[in-house]
């Protein structure tokens with residue numbers, strides 16, 4: 001039933017439904033020495049047809065085998081750009097599992113939770129130091145929620161001044177969460193075209209007294225530093241607007257440049273990108289926000305304060321935008337991030353940035369002969385190629401699928417949208433030169449295959465458990481439930 005190849009490796013794994021054997025059960029209880037007491041018949045559920053019948057060991061082996069199919073940053077190089085899949089040192093996991101942190105109940109009274117409050121307070125101070133913002137809120141559960149909290153504070157600031165505005169300027173290189181956040185906050189999005197980086201003239205052309213904010217990512221999603229950022233902030237401020245920075249790419253700045261010093265008013269951090277906490281299937285992550293002085297009255301509730309040697313939650317803040325997350329955010333992620341920052345130290349964080357930038361530029365130098373580079377400026381922590389130079393009618397998707405045959409997770413593809421057939425590669429600081437060379441060798445071999453043997457690319461992946469999926473049929477005629485036929 002379970003197919004294997006000649007080396008005994010599993011090639012496929014049937015569903016639990018397909019493995020079902022009539023009469024098998026997961027556990028048995030000893031005979032009761034008291035008469036059975038049946039529950040109210042009304043409460044009994046109907047017979048479930050086709051419910052899998054399996055032993056405990058069948059189920060354990062099924063899930064254990066499936067778990068070995070996962071490709072994760074602990075099993076191989078993971079060059080997704082914009083997502084920053086960097087290795088998370090295990091010492092941070094040990095810290096997060098300390099019983100005093102892991103078993104704390106969120107409703108424990110403040111007086112008994114002092115260690116947890118102190119950790120959050122210190123993490124806020126550390127993030128303030130890294131970013132140059134005077135105040136930090138740790139609550140948001142992800143970057144996208146940090147954006148929402150930040151933009152709600154911007155809206156509250158304008159409202160408090162009796163000056164409600166209606167528009168937000170967003171460059172065309174932005175991540176989709178930026179316009180989504182602006183729309184959620186009730187703003188009309190004004191797109192602005194950039195030529196690699198955003199020019200002051202492009203912002204001046206759309207800036208007006210109707211604009212509440214500019215949302216900008218620095219370095220942007222092309223991996224380029226927004227060199228006009230100071231002048232752009234000044235221009236937006238002169239006309240009464242604020243500047244939001246999407247901090248997802250802080251990996252390229254940490255320890256070197258502080259967004260708060262550049263004139264930014266609000267920025268979110270993605271702790272699961274920059275501060276080495278796990279990305280897990282959409283969560284949990286953490287997206288703290290850093291804010292300028294003038295936004296402090298609007299911080300989400302509660303705010304952690306320190307009086308003498310004790311820590312408190314302050315709920316007495318009449319202008320607050322309110323709570324953005326139940327309790328205090330994803331505390332376990334905060335412990336990991338704090339542990340990472342302490343382990344690295346200021347010099348270590350700076351070194352991480354330098355290595356991330358060096359690694360991306362090394363990849364760029366090795367691949368730019370074989371892959372087209374639409375923007376020639378020096379890259380920061382990620383590099384974006386296009387499909388333009390690929391031979392044999394091959395596309396970005398073919399390169400991505402072929403990389404799977406070479407044992408690598410594909411990079412981010414078709415993002416940012418301003419590059420046709422984008423291949424966005426972010427090696428991160430945690431990879432060795434040897435690993436990066438292996439990856440570049442694979443990319444160069446694939447570019448050569450595209451010219452000489454394009455069919456191999458178009459058929460890829462050939463060595464994976466699943467071949468290329470028919471995504472159109474899967475989307476149009478989805479099979480969402482197993483049925484016995």
Ligand SMILES: *Cc1c(COP(=O)(O)O)cnc(C)c1O
Pocket residue numbers: 082083142143144145175177217221246248249270285287
């Ligand atoms: C990842 C990312 C986001 C969203 O962050 P999440 O933590 O996934 O919600 C926003 N902008 C950019 C540029 C990103 O890379």
